[in-house]
Amino acid sequence: MFHITNFIQSFGACLPISATKPPTAVEAINEILAKQNALPSPxxxxxxxxxxxxxxxxxxxxxxxxxxxxxxxxxxxxxxxxxxxxxxxxxxxxxxxxxxxxxxxxxxxxxxxxxxxxxxxxxxxxxxxxxxxxxxxxxxxxxxxxxxxxxxxxxxxxxxxxxx
Structure with missing residues (x-):
């Protein structure tokens, strides 16, 4: 039983699911910048x-x-x-x-x-x-x-x- 459950979890991890898709690097950077306050000019x-x-x-x-x-x-x-x-x-x-x-x-x-x-x-x-x-x-x-x-x-x- 343990092996079947482990196999199903492994197979499920291989399938692409759009809801759990990690953000791209650009999206992650944009999120971080959006959270920060406006920075003064250099x-x-x-x-x-x-x-x-x-x-x-x-x-x-x-x-x-x-x-x-x-x-x-x-x-x-x-x-x-x-x-x-x-x-x-x-x-x-x-x-x-x-x-x-x-x-x-x-x-x-x-x-x-x-x-x-x-x-x-x-x-x-x-x-x-x-x-x-x-x-x-x-x-x-x-x-x-x-x-x-x-x-x-x-x-x-x-x-x-x-x-x-």
């Missing part, structure tokens, strides 16, 4: 260079002014930076600058984009702060796609991140 969330990490913001093709990019030394001295992660490069005023995203130590819920030149002028920093900055840059060194940068922009890895 531009209103990115009015400053700092973003709250509790929010996920998708934004493409933003200018430097819209991002509020800080200089690496300015960010380190003013706010203190934590881990640097490579986010791209830019060409400005005839020079390439490598862009990092970082979390600020004095504002831990914010992520900021910082710009790093080829030669880093760290004269305003103490020797201990310079050593700490070198350690952070060395950690970020491995995350940078150097081969890609050399092919596309002619950026040589041996010429970068010289702290003076």
């Amino acid at each position: 531009r209103s969330r990115l009015s400053t260079s700092y973003r709250d990490t509790n929010e996920v913001v998708f934004q493409k093709y933003m200018t430097r002014e819209e991002l509020g990019v800080l200089d690496l030394i300015e960010a380190e001295v003013t706010w203190g930076t934590s881990i640097l992660s490579f986010s791209g490069y830019e060409y400005k005023d005839g020079n390439f600058r490598i862009m990092f995203s970082t979390r600020l130590r004095r504002r831990p819920k914010t992520i900021c984009v910082v710009s790093c030149p080829r030669l880093i002028d760290a004269r305003r920093m103490t020797p201990d702060e310079r050593d700490l900055l070198k350690i952070k840059i060395d950690a970020a060194w491995e995350t940078i796609p150097w081969k890609h940068l050399e092919e596309r922009a002619g950026i040589d890895r041996n010429d970068w991140f010289v702290v003076i």
